[in-house]
Amino acid sequence: MSESPPEQPRHVETRGAAPEVGYRNRARAAWHSQSQERRWAIVIGAELLLAILLGLPDTSLGIGVALVAALFWLPKVTPIPWRLVAEAAILAIAGAIAGAGKAPWSLPFVLAIAFAAWWIPTRYRRWAIPLLVILAVVFYPFYLQRLFEMPLFGPFPDQSTAVVMLVFIMMAVGLNIVVGYAGLLDLGYVAFYAMGAYTAAWFASLQFAEHTWHFGAVGVSPTLAGFHVSIWLLLILAALLTAMTGVLIGLPTLRLRGDYLAIVTLGFGEILPQVARNGDNFFGTGFNLTNGPNGITPIDSPGWGNRISDATGGFLPSNYLQCCDRTLLGHQVSSADVFFWTALVLLGITVFCSLRLRDSRLGRAWVAIREDETAAAAMGVPLMRTKTWAYATGAFFGGIAGAYYGSFKSATFPGDFFFNISVFILCMVILGGMGNVWGVIVGAAFLSYLDREGLANTGSWINSNINIGGWHPNIDVPLYASGIYGAIILIVMLFRPEGLIPSRRRAMEFHEGVHDEPLYDSTGS
Amino acid sequence: MTTEASRHPLASLPRLPSGAGSVGLLFVALLLFWLAVNFVKTPADFVEVFLIGITTGCVYALVALGYTLVYGILELINFAHGDVFMLGGMVSATLAVSWGLEAGQASLWPLVILILLISMAFCGLLNATIEFIAYRPLRNAPRLAPLITAIGMSFILQNIALAWKGPNYVTAPDVLPTGDVFSIGGVSYTWNKLIVVLITVPVLLALVWLVQRTRQGKAMRATAQDRDASAIMGINVNRTISFTFLIAGALAGSAGLIYALYVTTVRFDQGFQLGLIAFTSAVLGGIGNLPGAVLGAVLIGLVQAFNEGLGWHTPGSDWTQSIVFSILILILVFRPEGLLGEQTPEGG
């Protein structure tokens, strides 16, 4: 037994030399011991190989891979003349591709804009680049039709898909508060999503037909039975109710150490859908809360009502579903567009709150707890209250997202809420980078696109383009969606635990360790 | 509990109200009353359901032991464990079908034992490999990191099974004898149930012997208590942890075989569900505690069976899942050390 490598003590901070235990660290050490030229040569070789391999069955994919690789190398080309030449070369090639009719002219155009953005002086970049991104997203429906098709992943998502993506991004940003900021693993986030969706369903449908109460609802006849409350109020109500649920779940459970907390949240995530499923007749009392497996349909759609709509000159549509009879900049505005822009506004609010919270006193307390509970408590951070706030805030945004999604798809079913969705949202947070809002947005956008359209497109690409000696694969790629997410989780956690776009602080924690020995292990009654 | 408190002088927790204990007692009393009424009303059914619950509990116990072993040594909830069990069931079912096992055939039992060994070896090696790939590199990472990879691993294993067998149930042949062992007063106990218990008990005894009496078991217990001190004392910690995963996996493999023969249908997503139930059992008994896991598993098996099988004021199978998870939550909140007390490195 003497040949055993020295074990690192577990919970001791190991700033400085990384422990070279396990294949992962050994591989990392071996990689970094190579000279930079050799490393680069290997990377370029791999990229070229990949581009050629993928280019053989589908030329445009090969070009796409090479293009993306070239873009990643571009920042390393520092001398300005070289840089200009490089950018010109890429643009010329993109133009040639477009000229050959292989891609719309939007490809070189988008590249040109991106390159131009690089040349913005550093002092303006801080606001110019976010501004460009926001403009690009806001005007997305206007140029969507002209966009090029991504190789392998297929066309850019249309507006309805984009709405679903935005909803999932909101949920991911909300979960990021719990997991990324406060370091509490929540495996039952789907419960908050369900809570939000059902709140919208209860107060904006015929579910409780024995009562008739209208408050600011649009698009339904005023005599229609059931509660019909304006969706805008319901978004707030759903958020508050969900936050309260979060507090109720949190109060007894947040005392638990991290892994137990994860399990308890998982338990709630399994119980709530079953309650929804059985809620058409609680224990034979005949009280119909959730309409059971039939779900609640239809849910009213959002709208501003005629008065506000007229007052704003039709800028705010009176009813989203019957929207819109107008053309903006040569684009026929559809109801999906309005849903898209509204989701964008909601996401904007979520991101803004999330960022402000992060920098607030509360946010710093979250980080302190995440890094070292004992020290945080010693410094006077109230543990329970701080954790409960994290929980409630995360739930709050989950509730808004759920209510909006319910109203968008005009239905809610108990079958919509299952464990895989909790893990799916967690996967977005992990992939993007726990704790970094921008990273989480990118991760969530990518994964939710993959789930809605990307995987199906990739699958059909694989099945139609790969041909090895007459053998065609016939793989139902979307069937393995959860496995693909599992693999993403595993690979990211092993090789880049801080995610694609890490928060610097979180990255340090992952690489240097934290003192996360919980403060009150199993301190029962 | 006093040691806990003294270990953490900073703990300024909102204590649970002192009434919680008596509410719990009242709850247990109500439960016993409900059982008693059911017993008086339909004694034969009660006993029959009781026997079914014990049998189901035995299957859960084998899986729960794997959770508890791994948790005891690494403080890691190995989410992938249920899926390792499911793969064991699939391997067993596949072998049973391809070797053409039939009830009553002369070579049945040697073949069953052979399949048992194969399934145990397969799952043991699989589990140890998972530890090597997914958990070992993260041993110094924040505690939630390996938990997250465990979930990822679980999904990957499910999809391996999905790719292998497709989304439908894999059916194993019905080979266990279903005749009555005894039949008294309308209560019949069938051989297949007895066989499940007969396989489970020796496996449990062997495990307890291994952990309590052997050198390797001593190393496991030492590593669980203090990994650093064990390393200083010359114990190969990595090997001990690998060995623990191997044993846990082998247990899952044996559970897989029993499941395949007794239940006869396995699907790719059943492992996760059953794994959660088994984990609940382990927590109920006191995680890290071997007899506790068995006790918890049998209790959970009984709860499920009583809920689905009894006639007088039962919530019924609509609520089984909720009841199991409610137990999990209540135990974690009110008595995280479980019924028999937790034996984690700190607690042991």
Place this chain on the structure above:
Amino acid sequence: MKSRAAAIAFALLVAVLALAAAGCGGDDNESEGTTTEASGGGGGNASAVDALPASSCSAVYYEGDGDPDYLIASDLPLQGAGRTQTIEMTKAIKFLLKQRNFKVGDYSIAYQSCDDSTAQAGKWDSGKCSANANAYARNQDVIGVIGTFNSGCAEIIAPILNRAQNGPVAMISPANTYVGLTHGGPGTAPGEPEKYAPTGKKNYARVVAADDFQGAADAILAKQLGLTSVFILNDKEAYGLGVATNFRNALGKQGVKVAGFTAWDGKASSYEALATKIKSSGADGVFLGGLVCENGGKLIKDLRANLGANVQIMAPDGFTPISAVVEGAGTDAENMTVSVAGLPNSQLKGAGKTFVSDFSADNNGKDPDPYSVYAAQAAEVLFDAIERSDGSRAAVAEELFNTDVKDGILGTFEIDEKGDTTSNPVTIYKIKGGKQTDFKVITPPTSLVKAA
């Protein structure tokens, strides 16, 4: 040093790009076809209609002359356990369309098959249903929709299509059996079915009998089999709970006792305790309201093992295809009955008989699944409605309710003003020797159906 290496790296990649770009200029036409190729093959020209999004719909299927005038879509869950069934349904629709040479009256029709399931769920997904519905509503070329398979999905799609521009858009389902979609009654939710037609103009119809017919037929069967007390199980899914509830209501009217009504959990590993409960209830029959893929095989096994051979097990059409039941439950499935709305293939006459034999010949000699026959009938009804219409969306939806089929694939029937079919025979199959055998055909009386 650094920047030189970077420049080299960059130059290499750019060179590859340039080469590739030059290369792809040459084989322009070759790789074009991969994305827009019609799945039926044969290079159809479908440029005149806007295709539905490729993310959930197959390529446009059109091989007729000239450009198509309109598009019809089918909306079915093409992933998950029911995949073989639903794929065959799309084949049946394509078959009929080709038979008509893509001509319906004066109009040329193209077809797209859309998927309302996600891989994650392995079955229909409400988000997908709503996205599909919006896509149909937005695309003015879509003149009718055949679908859905699951009633829950229809609950979402029908009202969205109802509010579509120039609409409503006609929707005809070959498989939805939830009662509330077309008429109220016991067990339906408040506001049904009016809430599915918010504009007041109806657009949803179905060619399959609703659950209340099947529930009533099964109740008559229970009576005819001489059962005195039946225990009812459901799988807690919309379909299973619906048919079980309708069966319970009808059973009471037949004077057969309901011994119990509870759920079975498709994720559970065994049902022995449940079987014990059923045994002690003294039931001589068990009704399984649900789907065979919710662990139905194991359920039947455990029921048989604990209840003995004399208890009658009855199941609705969720336990089709019957081969799947036999595969899951083996010999324990013997003597159980499975009711399926509509006539068995062997009893179809005229157009139905021709369709079964022709489609079977086209589909590798496989006897069509009952749902394929329904899909074909639904397609025929939609085609006829388009033929009678003036080519506008609203007119097609209106014509749907003037349907009067004489000797069609499913026989002679009408679509009434609620959107229900007037022909409602229910076939009872019995499993004998591991095979389905036609047992009897029951047409339940209206009075019993109303009560169900």
